[in-house]
Amino acid sequence: MPVSGKPAPSPTAAPAARTASPLSLAVLGLGVFLLVLAPLLAWYVTPRAKVTPVDVDVTTVFTGNGSYFDTAALKTRDRRRITITRHVLGDVAASEKSGRAVWDVSTTVDTPQTLPLKDPRRAFQWTTERWVTDRRSNAPVHCCEEAPTRFDGDAYLKFPFDVQKTGYRWWDNTLGAAVPLRFAGTQRVQGYPGYRFTGTVPPTRTGSRQVPGRLVGRPGQGQIQAEEWYANSGIELVVEPRTGRIMQAVLSPLKTLRAPGARRTAVTLLRGERLQFTPATQRAQVRLARADSDKLALVGRTLPVTAAAAGGLLAPAGAVWVVRGRRAAGRS
Known part of the structure; x- marks a missing residue:
């Protein structure tokens, strides 16, 4: 017998979930x-990418004509080839420990007689330095056995990142002080554009050296402390704007001796007539500048x-x- 009652409700479908694909x-x-x-x-x-590298190993070479004092013949040799070779090697361990850019720099000045020897100890002049800079600002940092300790200025082996069309203070290690540079327009180096900066160094006394008196016009005296003077009639640097790397450099240094208190030069120790980066050095610097700038x-x-x-x-x-x-x- 059928059971009477209300029919069971039919099941209803669950609402579809609103989901995206x-x-x-x-x-x-x-x-x-x-x-x-x-x-x-x-x-x-980007700000963390704009840091001075520490694992550098770069050699730059300047060449040009000039004069130098031949100590063997005791006279100045004119119209000779002058070569300046600068080797920059980063001290990675010291840089990582200090958080700074620590670079060891060796600079030799060679004449036609000393260049074939390929020995910095026998070069016409050899100097070693240790530069320490802030990796972001390029400002000098006084630590880590730096030498010289008076290093100052905005630029030396490189300029700060994002170079502006304004003046900078470039450290001249021969002068032992910073030289004001002015912006002098743009210039292409091996076809690559850069900012050009120029400056000069007036004759400035930089120290003294013991020499025979007759060498500086004092034959009646034995050994005397002659005055060392330095000037630079033309500093020209072409810089890659984004990285601050120097792609071309021209220097015209003049180092002389004077008798104590004298106003005239007695001996020309070194005169460079527009010593500049060799074409090979220019190409290498442009290649590095282009790669860093592109990054x-x-x-x-x-x-x-x-x-x-x-x-x-x-x-x-x-x-x-x-x-x-x-x-x-x-x-x-």
Whole structure:
């Protein structure tokens, strides 16, 4: 016999979940990521990429004509080839320990007689220095057994990053002081553009040296302390603007001796007539400058702009796609 009563309610289907497609979520997520990445590259990564390298091993060579004092013949040799070789080697261990850029610099001045010897101890002149600078500002740092300890100025082996069209103070190790440089326009080095800076050093007494009196016009005296004088009639430096690397350098140094208290030069020790980077050195410096500049441009400009543009397109498109997907799911 059938059982009387209310019919059982028919089961109802559960409402469909409003979900977006995985692809739309991926597009939205990628767009947001790129929008966050753009300022991160520009404001966080780029400043940390603009640091002076510590693992440097670079040799630059200047050549040109000039004069030098031949100590064997006790006379000045004119119209001879002068070669200046500078080797810069980074002290990586000291740099990592101190957080600074520590560079050891060896500079030799050679004549046609000393150059073939290939021995800095037998060069016409040999100096060694140890430069310590802040890796971001290029300012001198007085630590880590630096030499000379009076090092000052804005630039020496390189200029600061993002070089401006203004004056700088370039450290002249022969003078033992910073030399004011002025911006003198632009110049291409091996076809690559750079900023040109110029300056001069007026005749300045830099020290003394014991020499025979007759050498400086005092034959009646034995050994005397002659005055050492230095001048530079033309300093020209062409700098890559973004990195501060020097791509071309021209120097015209003049080192002389005077008798104590005298106003005239008695002996010309060294005169350089526009000693400048050799073409090989120019090409090497331009190659390094171009590579470093391209890296900074990639991190500081190309990637942030590209990321911002791509993120600006993908994030809104992904958001619209997600909303439409949910609405379509809701209507089904």
